[in-house]
Amino acid sequence: MNIAELPDIQPYSLRKADKEKLLNTTLTSLSRHHYAYCAPYRKMMDGIGFDPKKDYHYVDLMFLPVQLFGMIELCSAPKEEIVRTLTSSGTSGQARSLIFLDKETAANQTKVLTKIMSSFIGTKRAPMIIIDSESVIKNRNLLSANVAAISGFSLFGSTRMFALNEKMELNTELLKSFIEQHESERILIFGFTFKVYRHFYKELIKAGIKPDLSNAVLIHGGGWKKLENESVSAKEFNKKLNDVCGIRRVYNYYGMVEQTGSIYMECEYGHFHTSVFSDIIIRRAHDFSPADVGEEGIIQVLSILPKSYPGHSLLTEDKGILLGEDDCSCGRLGKYFKVTGRLEHAEIRGCSDTYDGKIN
Template sequence: MTFALDYGELFEAGLFSLAAPEKRSLHARWLSALNSHHRGLCPEYDRICAVLGDGVPVPVRLFKELDLMSVEKGAVAKTMTSSGTSGQRRSRIYLDNDTSARQTKALSRIVSDFTGERKRMPMLVVDAEGTVRNRSMFSARTAGIRGFSMMGRDVTFALRDDMALDWDSVEAFAERHSGERVLVFGFTFLVWANLVEEARSRGFSVEMEGVLVHGGGWKKLADRAVSPAEFAEGVLGVLGSGVRPCDYYGMVEQTGSICMECECGRLHASVFSDVEAVDPATMLPVPFGAEGLLVTTSLLPTSYPGHVLLTEDVGAVLGEDDCPCGRRGRYFEVHGRQKGAEVRGCSDTYEGR
């Protein structure tokens, strides 16, 4: 069975140029086709829809309990797993080559829009090279590093395999690319604990210019009473005042269609995705600005039914089409995990302190 719609159309649409009514119409058409596609090819998903209703968001936790795939097992090119603490079940996401390539292409386009660079940038990864060595299974961290590395050159790792800071590598990277804009990538807790805190304790700093893209791990920073403002101040003090921290929201269950933080501090959904906040008791949308459970959509996955998901994250949709940054579409903020949800997060897989 071939998916009914042409992805060329989707990739030719502007990332953030569609006004709300136009985007809603496009998403309704694509989600209808995706729902039919997955119901026809994934028996487990078809049974879920028969119980919950056609097109009802799938709770992300079901990816821990069921093998949800819309392709034959022989077509699975890679399996990605969510992060999680010891003893927790992990989500298993099955990708064929088409879905993987589509997600990578979308990720590249979204990140380039926020970095302002269409060419590959020198890239510093705040992680260890050993994290990406396992090619048979992809954790959330592995997937993130590999995905973002497609946009980098001279990819350099800031941490050794024992997760200790390799300051010589950081300093050499900064010297090699003095005067260039660089891309720094890492998961939020690792950036703070393994780079910023360690460098500050040893009196280390460099002066670079570019963008730090980071995500996940805010719960651990909140536990340490580290605010976003303090995080940004620490990053600038270690990496240089020319580096702009840029948070993002994403999950292994919807790789590629991440939501990036704009210059105004709001997270934006691109043409590939959307978000709404719902009342967990009624599953009805709440007004802009009101807190609710986040439901996210992605038009990218055809090898598994990850197109409409009920997350375990709490947040608020703040508005649409009127962010001062000029990007159209919905913009939102994430407040944290739903009470009682399992602790997880891309950077929480490393407990190194």
């Protein structure tokens, strides 16, 4: 599947039946592609019973648990064609994942991210404040998930300003002068949810500063990570930021390094949306069958982008609820859903763990 084949398609423009057709073809052909070019993937598919000759409905295609990318190197392109390797730390205690990108997949990720973002914030670049420290992006070939996201979203900035110093402290002077300098322009702000909350919102409160960002647009994602106990609801998050800097347009997104590009943006009604480039299926843990609308389950994410690694159909460790399809009040077509949390690690009974602390 080449994204160039969909040059003019709008991200939220396909109804269920049309999208199904598109996904059946593209996702099945991706499964075949990875089966042919990724030896470990082929062994997995042979074991689970995938038939490369069969035409699958995409709901019946196999999915890989995301944690596998931390256990096995999975690459479907010749190693010499890999231009970038993304890495995520995974959840605590897990090995970090490696995601191999060739030129085509990397370019498609950028194209699709641009398409999705443009439909929310327009195509015009704007001055951009990044709620992070510039030091985190001074990196080499190996890109962490954070850096990948920052550099992806940076494309929308005409100029960029990193709001945090190396100690992750808010540089209030720099922030003030940047806002003054771009007084008449619409400013974009990007950051990870927990960093925006801890290093931007809380720091502004502490410093007693109320910058005027009423004309700005905030894009944030990535959830709360280790700050789960500090987390606030989306509504509260937006209200608090509005209180401190007057910001009104806040967009959260759901995404992961294993499927960079085809992110799920939150609409004005607080729902995450699948685009024509992606889909989600909520699965029941009991038998992995698709859950009904309104029923909580494990989130499976699908994306038509991953070609250089077999990440087009993944089972996440997140729980979510499908809210509907093609009928969100915001008018965007496609499935819309909410994320309800992480899958808890079960308390496992057994006799192999006497250590009461964390071993590093």
